[in-house]
Amino acid sequence: MSTTGIIFDVKRFAVHDGPGVRTTLFLKGCPLRCLWCHNPESMLVQPRLAYYVHKCLHCGECVSVCPTHAHALFDGKHAFDRSVCTACGACEEACLGSALKNYGEAISVDEAVQIVIEDRDFYGEDGGVTLSGGEPLFQMEFCCDFLKQLKALGIHTAVDTCGCVAWSALEKVLSVADIFLWDFKHSDREEHRRLTGLPNDLILENLNKLVECGARIEVRIPLVPGCNDSEENLSATAKILKKLHVERVRILPYHALARTKYEALGMKNAIHDFSPSEPEIVLCAVDIFRSRGINAE
Ligand code: SF4
Ligand code: SF4
Numbered sequence: 001m002s003t004t005g006i007i008f009d010v011k012r013f014a015v016h017d018g019p020g021v022r023t024t025l026f027l028k029g030c031p032l033r034c035l036w037c038h039n040p041e042s043m044l045v046q047p048r049l050a051y052y053v054h055k056c057l058h059c060g061e062c063v064s065v066c067p068t069h070a071h072a073l074f075d076g077k078h079a080f081d082r083s084v085c086t087a088c089g090a091c092e093e094a095c096l097g098s099a100l101k102n103y104g105e106a107i108s109v110d111e112a113v114q115i116v117i118e119d120r121d122f123y124g125e126d127g128g129v130t131l132s133g134g135e136p137l138f139q140m141e142f143c144c145d146f147l148k149q150l151k152a153l154g155i156h157t158a159v160d161t162c163g164c165v166a167w168s169a170l171e172k173v174l175s176v177a178d179i180f181l182w183d184f185k186h187s188d189r190e191e192h193r194r195l196t197g198l199p200n201d202l203i204l205e206n207l208n209k210l211v212e213c214g215a216r217i218e219v220r221i222p223l224v225p226g227c228n229d230s231e232e233n234l235s236a237t238a239k240i241l242k243k244l245h246v247e248r249v250r251i252l253p254y255h256a257l258a259r260t261k262y263e264a265l266g267m268k269n270a271i272h273d274f275s276p277s278e279p280e281i282v283l284c285a286v287d288i289f290r291s292r293g294i295n296a297e
Contacts, residue, residue, distance in 0.1 A: 002109035005142030008041050008134070012119055018158035018181055018218075020127030023119045025112060025146075027131065028104055029138035031164045033197040034185065035272040036224045038258040040265055042134035047087035047104025050264035051080045055099035062091035062100060082266050103265070109145045116155060128156025130181070135162050137169040147176035160220075163203040170206055179216045182207060186228045187236035195227050204240070211244050219246050223277050223285055224254045234285050238292045249289045249296040253277035 009026040011017070017024045029045035041048065056078050062071040070085040071078065089102040116129055129150055136143050136159060143159070150157050159173055160181040184207075185200070186192040192200035210217060219241060223229050228237075241249065254277045262271045289296035 003142050003145045004106050004108050005112070005139045005146070006045055006047065006104050007107050008039075008103045008105070010115060012115075013122060014130065017130040017132060017160065018128070018179060019156070020124055021122050022127050022130050022158070023116055024130040024132050024160075025107075025136075027133045027136040027139050027142070030133055030135040030162070031138070031198060032135070032162055032185075033270070034222075035195055036222065036227065036254060036257065036274055037270075038256070038261075039134070040258065040262050040267050040270060041103035045104075045138065047089070047102055048265055049082070049085050049087050049089075049092070050101045050103060050261065051266075052099045052101070052260065052264045053078070054260075055097045057097035057099070059096045061094040061096055065090045065094045101264070109142060109149060112146055113149050113153075116150065116153075120153075120155060123156070126156070128158065128178070130158040130160055132160035132181075135165060137161055137165040137173070140165075140169045140172060144172050144176070147173055151176045163206045164198060165202075165206070167206055167209060170210060174210075174213060174215060177215070179218060180210060182210075182217050182219045184219050184221050184237065184241075187233055187240055191228075191233070207246075208244055211246065217246060218248045218250055220250045220252055221285070222252045222254060223282060225275050225277055225281070227274065229277070229281055229285065231284070231288065234288045238289050238294060241289075241294060242292050247295055249294050251282055251285045251289075251296065253279075253282045 006028045007025055008028050011024040014022045014024045028042055030043050060073050063073055068084045068086055070081050087102055092100045092102045131143055147157050156178050158179045158181055159177045162183045185196055189199045256276060257273055259271055286296045
């Protein structure tokens, strides 16, 4: 029997998740808690039900099917008791208003490979498959087995990682990952801890080792206004990357926080709002890296 993973999404024909046209699998579970995270459904490995209150039609279908009586309707209001929800997904299927979404689906390596086989004609010369998350290497066994099968089929593979994982996990996928998309959040140890919940020591150590192993790496920097877009931080980041001989950096402008999703998932306490990135700040960031001889876009 093939290894099973827990995913929260599959994106087909993705064009921003590595070279060419790709199929991206989003795996659940992440060690970081970035203040700007727009995929809160990815944080925990366990499935979690989201209830989008504005879509509810008060039809009562969820009340009828829920085995744990997590839903109730009274006085025209819908109450959802998350504490008894086992995320079985029965109410999502029954819901007439698409107000319920169970984030987290078990998928076997064989099933995942089947999706890829259906898509492979679209990959062309450069495209392939990307594992993202969350932090995909949180489910290392699944990643390893899946990537091995893809390599046996001659398919290009990318691993989108925050790098905050045991070196042994990176080492295991080293021979079956064609490129690492390395999300770099902040150059300063304590600021990194404040913004993501953990310091950056392990991330820098792993990046250094990966470069020494000769892995192909594209560093990606989510540019978040007021968090990591200062000239001081970007210059310090460029200095670190130059020293590590990282050749390629991609700046990812921040768009907007998924406030509705946080509320639907019952994660209101984790909401932090930031403004979208100003285009001129993004251009300045790119210039900072280019001026140090790093290929940035
Ligand atoms: S996911 Fe299952 S347990 Fe949770 S509310 Fe829906 S039916 Fe009930
Ligand atoms: S099934 Fe969906 S639309 Fe109907 S009451 Fe439940 S959440 Fe609302």
